[in-house]
Amino acid sequence: MKLFVAPRAPNPRRVLMFIAEKGIADRFELVDVDLNAGEHRAEAFRARSPLSKVPALELDDGRVLTESRAICTWLEGLAPEPNLMGRDADERAFIEMADRRAELYLMFGFALAIRHTHPGLAPLEQPQFPDFGRSQGEKVRAVARWFDDELARHPFIAGERFTIADITAFCAIEFARGLLKFRPAEEGMPHLQAWRDRIAERPSAQA
Numbered sequence: 001m002k003l004f005v006a007p008r009a010p011n012p013r014r015v016l017m018f019i020a021e022k023g024i025a026d027r028f029e030l031v032d033v034d035l036n037a038g039e040h041r042a043e044a045f046r047a048r049s050p051l052s053k054v055p056a057l058e059l060d061d062g063r064v065l066t067e068s069r070a071i072c073t074w075l076e077g078l079a080p081e082p083n084l085m086g087r088d089a090d091e092r093a094f095i096e097m098a099d100r101r102a103e104l105y106l107m108f109g110f111a112l113a114i115r116h117t118h119p120g121l122a123p124l125e126q127p128q129f130p131d132f133g134r135s136q137g138e139k140v141r142a143v144a145r146w147f148d149d150e151l152a153r154h155p156f157i158a159g160e161r162f163t164i165a166d167i168t169a170f171c172a173i174e175f176a177r178g179l180l181k182f183r184p185a186e187e188g189m190p191h192l193q194a195w196r197d198r199i200a201e202r203p204s205a206q207a
């Protein structure tokens with residue numbers, strides 16, 4: 001199977017970290033897509049990912065899955081252990097809630113803040129609206145503070161165990177760490193920082 005990724009991009013990193021947690025990296029051929037060079041907008045890639053986004057997973061039968069969470073759902077079926085998305089409908093729903101909060105409010109918030117303010121993202125985001133980006137930076141910090149409060153009460157994003165929601169939130173925080181210089185502890189979020197430091201010690205965080 002071919003997995004189309006881009007170096008340092010947070011969404012491909014989610015899938016790479018999920019694969020590393022499952023211990024199945026040897027089953028995938030990684031193909032780098034150069035976003036700065038616009039390779040993702042070329043016809044050859046759009047034939048696989050019509051909205052020009054990475055990651056994309058090309059299955060052995062030629063079908064292509066995009067959207068990180070959908071790819072992870074497929075991977076969870078391929079390699080059910082360790083379970084990262086829930087064992088029954090009840091647990092699956094609560095983990096999905098946590099994961100979607102991490103994706104839609106944390107990852108997407110940081111992505112908007114970065115894409116509209118950082119010169120390195122100018123090739124991907126045109127036009128950039130720096131005021132909008134700065135306002136998103138403030139809003140996403142309010143979300144991060146909410147996660148900080150949550151993490152004061154339980155050790156992982158979805159509760160008592162490591163799940164896909166930790167992967168999504170970690171990749172979001174690391175993206176912001178690199179490009180927004182976001183350090184939770186320096187902004188009064190000690191629980192978010194302690195959680196981030198614990199997740200960073202997992203071997204999958206190097207994927």
Ligand SMILES: N[C@@H](CCC(=O)N[C@@H](CS)C(=O)NCC(=O)O)C(=O)O
Pocket residue numbers: 006009010011012035040052053054055066067068069124
């Ligand atoms: N919702 C998608 C988001 C994918 C996405 O935005 N990927 C970024 C890289 S992290 C991308 O391909 N950006 C290219 C662009 O926006 O032009 C997912 O979950 O995979």
